[in-house]
Amino acid sequence: MSRLPSRVVAFDAAYDRSTFNSGSEPLDRYLREQVTQDIRRRVAACFLALTDEQHIAGYYTLATASVPLADLPADIGRKLPRYRAVPAIRMGRLAVDQTFKGQGLGGALLVNALWRAASSEIAAFALIVDAKDDQAAAFYRHYEFLELADSPLHLFLPLATVR
Numbered sequence: 001m002s003r004l005p006s007r008v009v010a011f012d013a014a015y016d017r018s019t020f021n022s023g024s025e026p027l028d029r030y031l032r033e034q035v036t037q038d039i040r041r042r043v044a045a046c047f048l049a050l051t052d053e054q055h056i057a058g059y060y061t062l063a064t065a066s067v068p069l070a071d072l073p074a075d076i077g078r079k080l081p082r083y084r085a086v087p088a089i090r091m092g093r094l095a096v097d098q099t100f101k102g103q104g105l106g107g108a109l110l111v112n113a114l115w116r117a118a119s120s121e122i123a124a125f126a127l128i129v130d131a132k133d134d135q136a137a138a139f140y141r142h143y144e145f146l147e148l149a150d151s152p153l154h155l156f157l158p159l160a161t162v163r
């Protein structure tokens with residue numbers, strides 16, 4: 001069994017992306033073909049989990065976003081200022097190479113993203129995620145993410161609870 005990665009670093013095109021295999025072709029293709037463009041255009045930031053041998057074991061992306069107040073559960077929205085929307089950070093993609101699945105890496109990357117979002121100097125109310133299917137949504141619910149009203153695949157976790 002390969003050793004679990006020990007570090008998460010900002011994306012660098014020097015790392016080999018050609019063999020990354022999460023079992024989700026769109027997520028693998030994004031890492032191979034699109035992420036460098038998104039980073040260059042500043043529409044996403046990407047972070048990589050690396051093994052000691054510098055292989056990519058997982059990745060996630062972050063970008064700013066906003067959540068309509070009306071999409072938050074009433075008991076949470078009631079405690080926020082009466083803005084139309086609140087600021088958020090979106091984790092648009094999260095993927096773990098199949099070699100490492102079920103060993104805690106996905107959870108560790110999610111915690112890393114939450115920590116990064118919660119410790120930013122730029123305020124955001126929540127980390128929001130776009131789950132690609134019901135199974136992915138169940139993964140986020142396992143970490144106490146709550147559904148947004150617009151779709152059961154859109155979930156959020158208030159960052160104040162993370163801090």
Ligand SMILES: CC(C)(COP(=O)(O)OP(=O)(O)OC[C@H]1O[C@@H](n2cnc3c(N)ncnc32)[C@H](O)[C@@H]1OP(=O)(O)O)[C@@H](O)C(=O)NCCC(=O)NCCS
Binds near residue numbers: 027102106108139142
């Ligand atoms: C979803 C994914 C990131 C999970 O990564 P992973 O490394 O296999 O998950 P972990 O081993 O870190 O699991 C952490 C915890 O989540 C739980 N978990 C994992 N997948 C789950 C699921 N689908 N539903 C509910 N809980 C789940 C595990 O049981 C574990 O619980 P524990 O800490 O209480 O033991 C990974 O399977 C993946 O890359 N899938 C393909 C892409 C994808 O679906 N991305 C999701 C966002 S679109």
